[in-house]
Amino acid sequence: MARRDANGTWILVSRALPPTEPEKLAPAAPISTGKPQLDAVIMEMATKYGVDPRLIVEVIRQESGFNPYAVSPAGAKGLMQLIDGTAARMGTRNVFDVRQNIEGGVKYLRLLLDMFNGDVALALAGYNAGEHRVIRSGYQVPNIAETRHYVKTILARYGKSSHRVAKPKPNAAPVPDEPPPPPLRVFVQDGVILLTNR
Template identity: 50%
Template structure:
């Protein structure tokens, strides 16, 4: 990786800017654009610790730009070798998640950093401490978050909440998944051809009876059916379920937990950062006829 020649050495302490204790959001917290703006404002004020906290909070929520900015900031602590390693970790994470500027730092595409280089503020989603989280995010926090969405996206978020109980899925977990997948954009398409609100790939869509991936109603039904299938398969373990939703259940089986993929690890951290609990809390059975679960023995991902 080439050096960041235009950046000066930031000397703040022997600790790195990524070694602060991670914050656990309990009230919804600032939206990603606000975190990035606050980080930039702190940079202009030369408050590098505060900038690192804002950028790491954004990175924990899955912001690729937050990952990149934290990496660049850590690399500016040139007199602290640990910070250099952490900076490379963050830039590699951002590069693997498709950040164009981060990709320019690597001569070898696909470089995967060592996990011991992970900044303390970005905890490993496979760490045992996650098992202590028992209570999901409150319904009030979810409502406050959804109220910040524009009218169209809020409409689909409410639809997700309405339909989730018919599949035995906690609406709060369903919201967490869709938030991470598409941020409630029904026309989102990923570089890997995952499509729609719940970012279904064609094989998964076919398996769960979705004919039109960009039809929001069908996409929600198929995504919830797949999410229910994963929850049952992994005995309501949110860590393994969310990892499987991102990387496929085959990858989770092979690695006996969260795969060592930076993208998947960041994804799991983002789900837990919003849902909070590591065990799924099934909702009460809704009134009326339950939605059918369409499945077969084939593996839709991984």
């Protein structure tokens, strides 16, 4: 099934998802990081993309500790630790620009929330490990220690610790014993999107 999200990004999934309306998911409460300019950007992007600003704050806290110049050993950069591919995919040109980095990170978080039907735990797992790993894990938090810790830590601080992180969803697809197929590659050619595993 394919559909376009509110930002014009096409989302291809193997099961039907109800449409989300970011404007109805307005931010719940104001936040305070102790940096008014940062708070203003977070609130603006939270409103623009319909993501709870408290969740954005906790992702930033976990990803970079509020350091706009943070660079991980894996090459993730800025406040929301965008890797180059994700930054390009979200239209972020300067990952060290606070506004651009937050917009790219929140836009990606919104895409993941849409992809995983609003499941915050799965969206966080996708943010940390990549959406393909969540899908290959049968729409569960992947069995990766770092990712499970990441999700549990953010959910606990965000106030959603009752979210099921370790247990599979009752109707989740079983994970096969054989290795997963190679990831799909996306090509755009003459306005046509081609998906291939070769």
